[in-house]
Amino acid sequence: MANAMLHQTVGTLQLHGSSGIHCQDGNNSVRLVPKGFKVEVGFCKRGICSSGEKKFSVIQASASQTSVFDPVLSPSNNGTHESLKKSNEAALILIRHGESLWNEKNLFTGCVDVPLTKKGVEEAIEAGKRISNIPVDMIFTSALIRAQMTAMLAMTQHRRKKVPIIMHNENEQARVWSQIHSEDTIKQSIPVIAAWQLNERMYGELQGLNKQETADRFGKEKVHEWRRSYDIPPPNGESLEMCAERAVAYFKDEIEPQLLSGKNVMIAAHGNSLRSIIMYLDKLTSQEVISLELSTGIPMLYIFKEGKFIRRGSPIAPTEAGVYAYTRKLAQYRQKLDEMLH
Numbered sequence: 001m002a003n004a005m006l007h008q009t010v011g012t013l014q015l016h017g018s019s020g021i022h023c024q025d026g027n028n029s030v031r032l033v034p035k036g037f038k039v040e041v042g043f044c045k046r047g048i049c050s051s052g053e054k055k056f057s058v059i060q061a062s063a064s065q066t067s068v069f070d071p072v073l074s075p076s077n078n079g080t081h082e083s084l085k086k087s088n089e090a091a092l093i094l095i096r097h098g099e100s101l102w103n104e105k106n107l108f109t110g111c112v113d114v115p116l117t118k119k120g121v122e123e124a125i126e127a128g129k130r131i132s133n134i135p136v137d138m139i140f141t142s143a144l145i146r147a148q149m150t151a152m153l154a155m156t157q158h159r160r161k162k163v164p165i166i167m168h169n170e171n172e173q174a175r176v177w178s179q180i181h182s183e184d185t186i187k188q189s190i191p192v193i194a195a196w197q198l199n200e201r202m203y204g205e206l207q208g209l210n211k212q213e214t215a216d217r218f219g220k221e222k223v224h225e226w227r228r229s230y231d232i233p234p235p236n237g238e239s240l241e242m243c244a245e246r247a248v249a250y251f252k253d254e255i256e257p258q259l260l261s262g263k264n265v266m267i268a269a270h271g272n273s274l275r276s277i278i279m280y281l282d283k284l285t286s287q288e289v290i291s292l293e294l295s296t297g298i299p300m301l302y303i304f305k306e307g308k309f310i311r312r313g314s315p316i317a318p319t320e321a322g323v324y325a326y327t328r329k330l331a332q333y334r335q336k337l338d339e340m341l342h
């Protein structure tokens with residue numbers, strides 16, 4: 001915790017996004033203020049502050065101050081990450097969750113929160129092996145357990161052995177109660193942000209129905225239209241277009257800025273929320289995206305460089321030479337891991 005001399009001043013903070021500064025009266029909760037903010041360290045004297053523009057009294061710290069970092073905002077200290085930032089390059093891994101119990105039963109799942117099967121667990125572990133040499137600084141998952149299990153299981157295989165930690169920003173108390181008070185521990189952690197916007201598309205009245213039985217009842221063509229058209233929603237559900245609207249907006253608002261700042265990101269999500277994001281990344285037309293099928297548990301790698309997404313395919317195995325030859329930075333990261341671990 002901070003122990004530098006604090007002195008009082010008054011200022012204005014612009015707080016933005018879900019990861020804005022938050023502070024609570026009386027507990028000296030000192031946070032790093034990200035770039036662009038007017039003061040360095042602040043703590044709210046008038047109770048709880050959240051996102052939005054707030055005026056409040058702040059305590060300003062001396063320059064030598066150490067502070068409790070918000071793990072979401074804290075910059076990585078890893079040299080390779082620093083150089084990635086400078087060269088404005090970052091890795092983006094997309095992974096559809098492993099097989100769920102309803103995939104196995106061939107049921108429409110949508111936003112029903114179903115866990116992985118044993119096979120799904122194995123797929124997630126296998127996916128983790130494939131990406132075990134690729135840097136991951138932040139993880140975004142949907143709010144659904146099958147995506148979260150996949151992300152966590154995959155990270156058990158990562159060679160860097162950082163600890164993925166789910167951020168609890170649902171209310172101020174959850175935020176405060178889940179705070180980490182050691183900078184060293186934060187540096188060895190990967191923030192995991194769970195967002196409903198990355199959920200599977202909501203399948204409306206089809207949720208829980210058997211796909212084959214539904215096709216038998218309503219006809220193959222109708223069910224294919226519900227499942228694979230772009231703008232026709234299933235009864236009381238979301239079309240792919242509606243799903244894309246919220247998933248891509250979230251990607252642009254919350255994920256792209258992290259990539260821009262050099263953070264390497266993994267997204268664990270779903271068939272349709274990922275198809276939506278891939279449509280945006282690969283500039284697919286609505287015709288092209290409807291024939292895009294994603295397998296469960298297969299990671300896909302993109303490189304974000306100079307504002308562009310470059311599709312690099314799927315790492316086949318952690319040793320696959322091609323993946324690490326994709327960019328010098330990835331090769332360097334891997335070499336660094338080899339040196340650290342031998």
Ligand SMILES: O=C(O)[C@@H](CO)OP(=O)(O)O
Pocket residue numbers: 103107108109110111200203227271272
């Ligand atoms: O049931 C679902 O939620 C999805 C993904 O499994 O099915 P579909 O293949 O129809 O998009």
